[in-house]
Each structure stands twice: as C-alpha cells, then as structure tokens.
Amino acid sequence: DADTGSDATPGSEAGGLNLVTPGSLTVCSDVPYPPFEFEEDGEYTGFDLDLMREIATGMELEFTVQDVGFDGLQSGVAFGAGTCDVGASAMTITEERQQSLTFSDPYYDSLQSLLVPEGSDISSIEDLGGMRVGVQQGTTGENYAGENAPEDAEIVSFPSDGEMYASIQAGGVDALLQDLPVNIGHTEDGAFTIAEEYETDEQYGFAMSQDGTEELVAAVNEQLAALRDSGRYQEIYDSYFAE
Ligand code: ARG
Structure with a gap:
C-alpha cells in the first residue's frame, strides 16, 4: 500500500518478492x-x-x-x-x-529417534538386523537409517509419516526412524515407545x-x-x- 508511507514495508515493494500469487x-x-x-x-x-x-x-x-x-x-x-x-x-x-x-x-533444533512397540526386544539401532525399519522418503531419518542400521536390516521407505505409523500399527514394520518430536506424538496412546535418540544436531x-x-x-x-x-x-x- 502506497499510503502506509513506508518504503521499508517488504510487502509493498513492486515485484521484489516475486510471489506465486501476488498479495x-x-x-x-x-x-x-x-x-x-x-x-x-x-x-x-x-x-x-x-x-x-x-x-x-x-x-x-x-x-x-x-x-x-x-x-x-x-x-x-x-x-x-x-x-x-x-x-x-x-x-x-x-x-x-x-x-x-x-x-x-x-x-528449531531437532534430533532423530527410534520408535518401537511397547515390549519390543529392540532397544538400539544395532538390534535391527533382520528387522524392518520404516522411514519417510527423502528425509534425514532415511539417511540416518541407511548409514547406521545393520546391513541386513530392511529399510522400508514411506511417502508420509502417517503411512509409516499405520504400518507399524499393523505390524508391517518393526520400528520407525523419524524426528524425535514426531515419534513422541506416536507414543501418546501407550502402544509405542522411544527405544533410542540420536543427537544429529539438526536445525530446521x-x-x-x-x-x-x-x-x-x-x-x-x-x-x-x-x-x-x-x-x-x-x-x-x-x-x-x-x-
Ligand atoms: N526433519 C526431517 C528432514 O528434514 C524430516 C521432515 C519431514 N517433514 C514433514 N513435514 N514430513 O528430512
């Protein structure tokens, strides 16, 4: 708006923001x-x-x-x-x-984590040998699993966190590797727990x-x-x- 009288208002500058939909x-x-x-x-x-x-x-x-x-x-x-x-x-x-x-x-500062069913034998990423671990496609969690899980772990990539969670609920995978705050949300009904946290020093x-x-x-x-x-x-x- 020209009548704000302020040239410093970013939204009022002609063209500079190059927005998909102006305004x-x-x-x-x-x-x-x-x-x-x-x-x-x-x-x-x-x-x-x-x-x-x-x-x-x-x-x-x-x-x-x-x-x-x-x-x-x-x-x-x-x-x-x-x-x-x-x-x-x-x-x-x-x-x-x-x-x-x-x-x-x-x-925001974040880190990775391993989610497992309550009572699972998996207590660390080392225990994933021969197991299936769900990750979200294209994420840092997928990379972390690829670099740190035992070679004979099966890494299963899902397009979304919702699909990962549905899979572990149905027993399709044994664990999920995902950002800690999101995995914490999945522990709320008491059926799952955080087995391990990884200090990956991530920043959003x-x-x-x-x-x-x-x-x-x-x-x-x-x-x-x-x-x-x-x-x-x-x-x-x-x-x-x-x-
Ligand atoms: N922080 C992780 C990454 O950057 C996961 C982010 C996934 N975000 C989402 N909205 N699904 O790879």
Missing part, C-alpha cells in the same frame, strides 16, 4: 506431521504453520497453505513448478539441500527457491527475528513444546 504467501508443507503441521477444526496449524502465518501477517500478506509431498519439497522440485513461495515442513537444513534451495535462519529452516528470492528470504528472516524479539516465538514454542 499472498503460498506456504507448502507435508501435512500431517504433528506437532509441526496438522489440521485442526479445518485450519492449518502446528509450530511451523503458526510461525509462517505470523510471518505472512507481518509481511502484510494473505497466508495460503498447499499440502504437497515432502520428497518433492526437500528436493526443490515443488518450487520449480511455481507452486510454493516457502516450504515450511520441519525441513532440516543440510548441505545437500542447500545445493538446490535457500534456507531461512534456523528456527524455511526453504525457498534460489531464483529471485533474495528479498523474500530477507523478509522472512526479518519477521522471524521480530517474532523472537517480541516474545511471540517463545509463546508459540511453549504452546507445543513446554513440559
């Missing part, structure tokens, strides 16, 4: 992946999407969510199709992904294309910093992760 921030995610992204009462919510909604508001933009598969998002394919401005999907910043994507400043970032996104990346980082300064980041964090 709207189109956020792509792989939903559900609680507590980071899920639907509640017909609304997209979760730690990532609550942060992104506030970032969009701070940029004076509408907030739109597109539910896309995680693999296309992390590989950058989803951006090439011109469908996403920002990927907000609990995505770990990795050197490999930085070849094809630009990341915001980190917004919001992903953007590398082409023409200089102003978008700067604006997202600026809004993220403002949310930290105002205490709003901490409020949202506590609403999902407080003890």
Whole structure:
C-alpha cells in the first residue's frame, strides 16, 4: 500500500518478492506431521504453520497453505513448478539441500529417534538386523537409517509419516526412524515407545527457491527475528513444546 508511507514495508515493494500469487504467501508443507503441521477444526496449524502465518501477517500478506509431498519439497522440485513461495515442513537444513534451495535462519533444533512397540526386544539401532525399519522418503531419518542400521536390516521407505505409523500399527514394520518430536506424538496412546535418540544436531529452516528470492528470504528472516524479539516465538514454542 502506497499510503502506509513506508518504503521499508517488504510487502509493498513492486515485484521484489516475486510471489506465486501476488498479495499472498503460498506456504507448502507435508501435512500431517504433528506437532509441526496438522489440521485442526479445518485450519492449518502446528509450530511451523503458526510461525509462517505470523510471518505472512507481518509481511502484510494473505497466508495460503498447499499440502504437497515432502520428497518433492526437500528436493526443490515443488518450487520449480511455481507452486510454493516457502516450504515450511520441519525441513532440516543440510548441505545437500542447500545445493538446490535457500534456507531461512534456523528456527528449531531437532534430533532423530527410534520408535518401537511397547515390549519390543529392540532397544538400539544395532538390534535391527533382520528387522524392518520404516522411514519417510527423502528425509534425514532415511539417511540416518541407511548409514547406521545393520546391513541386513530392511529399510522400508514411506511417502508420509502417517503411512509409516499405520504400518507399524499393523505390524508391517518393526520400528520407525523419524524426528524425535514426531515419534513422541506416536507414543501418546501407550502402544509405542522411544527405544533410542540420536543427537544429529539438526536445525530446521524455511526453504525457498534460489531464483529471485533474495528479498523474500530477507523478509522472512526479518519477521522471524521480530517474532523472537517480541516474545511471540517463545509463546508459540511453549504452546507445543513446554513440559
Ligand atoms: N526433519 C526431517 C528432514 O528434514 C524430516 C521432515 C519431514 N517433514 C514433514 N513435514 N514430513 O528430512
């Protein structure tokens, strides 16, 4: 809006943000992946999407969510199709992904974990010999299993966390290797437990294309910093992760 009188308002600059749909921030995610992204009462919510909604508001933009598969998002394919401005999907910043994507400043520290049925004999990744371990396709958990599970473990890749969880519930796999906060969600009904945690030192970032996104990346980082300064980041964090 010209009448805000502020040239520094990112959303008001002509063309600089190069948005898929002008006036709207189109956020792509792989939903559900609680507590980071899920639907509640017909609304997209979760730690990532609550942060992104506030970032969009701070940029004076509408907030739109597109539910896309995680693999296309992390590989950058989803951006090439011109469908996403920002990927907000609990995505770990990795050197490999930085070849094809630009990341915001980190917004969450994470680690990997092994989920097993309550009473299972599996107490460590070493025990997976001859067993089936479910992972999500294209994730850091899939990489971790590939690098650390015994050679005779069978690694079964699923397109989504929901399908992994359904499989372990049906006895299709013996364990799941996934980000700890998400696996913790799967322990809530008491049927599953966390056998082991892995300090992988992962940091999540919001992903953007590398082409023409200089102003978008700067604006997202600026809004993220403002949310930290105002205490709003901490409020949202506590609403999902407080003890
Ligand atoms: N943090 C892991 C990664 O970056 C898993 C993320 C999966 N996210 C999702 N919304 N399914 O590979």
